[in-house]
Amino acid sequence: MSRIFSGIQPTGDLQLGNYLGALKNWVMLQHDHDCIYCVVDLHAITMWQDPKLLAPNTREVTAGLIASGLDPDKNIIFNQSQVPQHAELAWIFNCVSRLGWLNRMTQFKDKAGKDRENASVGLYAYPNLMASDILLYKANGVPVGEDQKQHLELSRDIAQKFNNDYGVDFFPLPEPLILGEATRVMSLRDGTKKMSKSDPSEASRINMTDGPDSIAKKIRKAKTDPEDLPGDPKDLAGRPEAANLIGIYAALSDQSLADVCTQFDGAQFSAFKVDLTELAVSVLGPIGKEMARMMRDPVYLDGVLSTGSERARAIAVPILGDVYDIVGLLQSQS
Ligand code: TYM
Numbered sequence: 001m002s003r004i005f006s007g008i009q010p011t012g013d014l015q016l017g018n019y020l021g022a023l024k025n026w027v028m029l030q031h032d033h034d035c036i037y038c039v040v041d042l043h044a045i046t047m048w049q050d051p052k053l054l055a056p057n058t059r060e061v062t063a064g065l066i067a068s069g070l071d072p073d074k075n076i077i078f079n080q081s082q083v084p085q086h087a088e089l090a091w092i093f094n095c096v097s098r099l100g101w102l103n104r105m106t107q108f109k110d111k112a113g114k115d116r117e118n119a120s121v122g123l124y125a126y127p128n129l130m131a132s133d134i135l136l137y138k139a140n141g142v143p144v145g146e147d148q149k150q151h152l153e154l155s156r157d158i159a160q161k162f163n164n165d166y167g168v169d170f171f172p173l174p175e176p177l178i179l180g181e182a183t184r185v186m187s188l189r190d191g192t193k194k195m196s197k198s199d200p201s202e203a204s205r206i207n208m209t210d211g212p213d214s215i216a217k218k219i220r221k222a223k224t225d226p227e228d229l230p231g232d233p234k235d236l237a238g239r240p241e242a243a244n245l246i247g248i249y250a251a252l253s254d255q256s257l258a259d260v261c262t263q264f265d266g267a268q269f270s271a272f273k274v275d276l277t278e279l280a281v282s283v284l285g286p287i288g289k290e291m292a293r294m295m296r297d298p299v300y301l302d303g304v305l306s307t308g309s310e311r312a313r314a315i316a317v318p319i320l321g322d323v324y325d326i327v328g329l330l331q332s333q334s
Pocket of ligand 1: 005006007008009010016017018019020021022040043129130133134142143144145146147148151182183184185186194195196
């Protein structure tokens with residue numbers, strides 16, 4: 001059975017892109033795979049995080065995973081900082097990965113912005129830690145949204161270089177699993193920009209904890225174009241907002257783009273938005289409510305993370321031990 005690993009940052013509200021690009025696929029994969037899902041708090045602190053909010057945000061994302069349908073007994077669900085082997089393997093990968101590789105990472109360029117000199121070293125080395133997350137468990141499948149593809153290619157490069165440098169066939173080359181009809185959910189205000197929790201405009205995204213009124217308002221205000229909806233997905237070319245809203249509908253209803261286009265062929269956006277709102281509320285409403293309920297029980301959530309971390313360490317410790325042996329680091333025999 002192949003092993004699946006994926007991660008999500010506890011940096012604020014979960015949004016629809018996280019759900020459709022990642023969580024929904026994680027839930028689907030849990031039935032046939034051995035899955036490890038990590039709340040990556042060490043990645044989060046590559047940008048400033050208020051220490052008072054980091055633990056509550058970690059719990060909230062954990063609640064989001066469970067409320068979306070992940071079973072914490074079947075899957076390993078944990079937070080990264082409770083398994084120190086992630087940071088240890090990341091150091092070794094800092095010595096395998098090349099500056100030239102990291103210099104090409106577009107996420108660093110976007111996040112560091114113009115003031116690159118002032119970005120943290122952690123933000124720059126972020127993809128090495130991500131490679132360590134995956135390879136620490138020798139995972140072969142990594143379900144992510146489109147935006148993480150470049151980081152996964154780097155993880156493969158690191159795995160391959162490690163194997164070559166040390167003359168071993170130790171790490172598998174992890175495959176990105178970019179699944180569903182909404183692998184890159186775009187902002188509701190601008191169909192050319194990714195939907196993101198860091199966008200300053202609240203109206204640009206649907207949060208997983210938004211209530212029905214808020215969802216309805218954001219969808220009503222979502223940017224569109226003057227034409228009616230097309231009957232064929234090919235005619236979505238050059239219409240980013242229409243493509244985004246139809247993609248969201250398709251992913252939320254588990255249909256193909258072609259089926260949704262057939263269903264709404266010639267419809268006006270106003271009518272389509274009414275149906276999209278109803279669908280989004282029916283999917284996200286129960287998840288948001290369940291998250292709110294779980295957030296009132298931090299002891300339960302902390303227990304899930306602590307048990308998950310213990311299970312993760314049981315896999316990670318021997319693999320890291322093998323890595324230390326391969327690299328030639330002297331270890332105590334006791
Ligand atoms: P993060 O926390 O930004 O996002 C978590 C997951 O949500 C997906 N996603 C989206 N998918 C489609 N459309 C969007 N608008 C959208 N926004 C977010 C992301 O692709 C991701 O799958 N570096 C990762 C976390 C990470 C990780 C890992 C992932 C750390 N270690 C190891 C996989 C394996 C990140 O920042 O995701």
